[in-house]
Amino acid sequence: MYMTRDVVLARLQQTLQAGRPIVGTGAGIGLAAQAEAKAGADLIIVYGTGKYRMAGRSSMAGRFAFGDANGLVLRMAQDVMPVAGQTPVVAGVFIQDPFRDMVRFIEELKEAGYCGVQNVPGMGGMDQMEGDQVVAALDAAGIGMAMELEFLRMAKDRGMVTTPYAYNLQQAVQLAANGSDMICLHAGLTTKGLTAAEVAPPIERCAQMLTSWIEAIRKENPDTIILCHGGPIAEPQDFAYIMHHVHGISGFYGASSIERIPVEKALMDITAKFRSLHLSPR
Numbered sequence: 001m002y003m004t005r006d007v008v009l010a011r012l013q014q015t016l017q018a019g020r021p022i023v024g025t026g027a028g029i030g031l032a033a034q035a036e037a038k039a040g041a042d043l044i045i046v047y048g049t050g051k052y053r054m055a056g057r058s059s060m061a062g063r064f065a066f067g068d069a070n071g072l073v074l075r076m077a078q079d080v081m082p083v084a085g086q087t088p089v090v091a092g093v094f095i096q097d098p099f100r101d102m103v104r105f106i107e108e109l110k111e112a113g114y115c116g117v118q119n120v121p122g123m124g125g126m127d128q129m130e131g132d133q134v135v136a137a138l139d140a141a142g143i144g145m146a147m148e149l150e151f152l153r154m155a156k157d158r159g160m161v162t163t164p165y166a167y168n169l170q171q172a173v174q175l176a177a178n179g180s181d182m183i184c185l186h187a188g189l190t191t192k193g194l195t196a197a198e199v200a201p202p203i204e205r206c207a208q209m210l211t212s213w214i215e216a217i218r219k220e221n222p223d224t225i226i227l228c229h230g231g232p233i234a235e236p237q238d239f240a241y242i243m244h245h246v247h248g249i250s251g252f253y254g255a256s257s258i259e260r261i262p263v264e265k266a267l268m269d270i271t272a273k274f275r276s277l278h279l280s281p282r
């Protein structure tokens with residue numbers, strides 16, 4: 001259900017004023033969205049990576065041209081919106097899509113029920129995967145970070161909540177200066193579960209990294225809400241560690257950590273329990 005930016009942000013501020021962190025949850029299927037909404041998620045985020053993730057593939061699959069990322073997000077709205085209840089839903093947008101009028105696309109997202117936007121996939125992590133030369137080439141071609149910043153401004157002006165990921169210090173500063181409502185600091189692919197990434201910084205180093213990013217963000221925009229995601233922050237105790245050691249974190253976005261890892265564990269556990277039974281003697 002579409003809600004205006006002001007309504008969504010007011011609800012999130014109420015959560016913070018009550019002393020609770022904002023929890024945003026990824027949903028690649030309707031069942032995940034339904035359960036997350038019933039559990040009280042503050043936001044549900046729908047992006048193409050979720051579809052791959054819930055199909056048993058790595059989240060990394062969402063970064064390649066296996067399909068129309070933006071078309072997929074529109075189709076996924078049909079699965080998610082009817083079961084999301086009163087929970088605001090955010091769309092992951094492939095901002096560099098060369099075949100869409102992005103002004104019109106924002107209106108399509110609102111018509112589908114989305115209340116906010118996030119920059120997934122896109123420039124995030126491109127320097128790590130492809131290198132600085134590729135990042136420079138994309139910027140030179142006009143389809144780099146500047147394009148994402150312009151889209152986020154445009155979406156905000158049209159009543160959408162903006163909650164982009166920042167994958168490095170420079171992006172965090174740019175997004176803060178751009179006036180993002182919320183910035184989610186991305187610590188890398190989640191490192192637990194069956195399709196987990198193999199490498200991530202230790203959580204102690206992750207905390208130090210996030211602290212430096214937050215200090216830079218606050219110099220540009222003291223009002224933006226700052227959240228974290230990914231890397232070694234995979235379970236509630238990991239997020240608790242970050243909240244205890246990093247001043248200024250107001251919430252967490254969980255994708256693999258909420259809709260994938262717990263589901264993997266539950267399915268393997270219940271299957272193993274049934275398999276452990278023995279037939280009665282006849």
